[in-house]
Amino acid sequence: MPRDATETKRRVLEAAYREFAAYGLAGARVDRIAANAEANKRAIYDYFGSKEELFDTVVVERLLTGMETVPETWDDLARFAGAVFDYYASDPDRARLTLWRQLERPEPTARELESFGAKLAEMRAARPTDEAIDTADLYALIWTLHHTAILYPGALRPTAESDQARLRAAVVAAVGRLSAPWRGEAD
């Protein structure tokens, strides 16, 4: 039974991730998650608690631990931005889930407070003070630029496939310029 439970939880998390990315927290239906995961609705509540708690679990599992597979290169934040661009492009549901999250349930989880606290400490240790941009704000600005593709105004949006490569280069150049004063001082 424990082996089955692990497998069921895995299927529920995957189905919940797709459901929340498509419809958001309010729009998501646990019935549909149960059907797509071939799981029992009752078991979902038993394993994960409320729909809100399931959402928090998906946010930590798919957004936070996912991002942790793309480590920050503090001495080259442009390279980091390029890696995140590729990571997001490989599964656009990640960016969708982030937007729903900011709209519907922006409070950070304990796991995120811990993780971002550690990131900030690393970043502060790795870089001299930037006089114009605070460390947390710089991280947030770069974080925001990770979402350029999903926020790109439809009326300006590039249409051809090749434009994705152009946009990637633009984001990398932008983050390079943004973090350049620091890199200059650090070299």
Place this chain on the structure above:
Amino acid sequence: MPRDATETKRRVLEAAYREFAAYGLAGARVDRIAANAEANKRAIYDYFGSKEELFDTVVVERLLTGMETVPETWDDLARFAGAVFDYYASDPDRARLTLWRQLERPEPTARELESFGAKLAEMRAARPTDEAIDTADLYALIWTLHHTAILYPGALRPTAESDQARLRAAVVAAVGRLSAPWRGEAD
């Protein structure tokens, strides 16, 4: 009757704006819009068409024509970013509506295609070529940075009131650095 109709439409648009900003397109209820606008539900459909068409009208009316009151200063995009920061800060529902829009109905309206086309033509005329960042992409990057406050990760979020001023300065500095290579060439 025409005077009443104008006043009713105004109240419906205001109520619809608040409803869509709070709940998004799928979550919005025309019943609630009608109640908040003290209008007849049937009249809303007669004036604005479907819920989707009402959403499009609100997007154009509140996001596009709103933004047009904050004109781009092509020779000083950092100043423009500061003005947009203040404009968004004065009514955070604007940024919320933009996020819902990108998630639920990203297709541009005819009015936006026209407006953004004109912006791009102005921007291309005003600035020399930036070798690393295409004009449309630069506009989109700055557009994305207008949403730094709403995308700011909760786990990093500044808590004190005064931190809003710090974040504004950071966004202005970021856009200044982003557009600096062009300004350098243009001077």
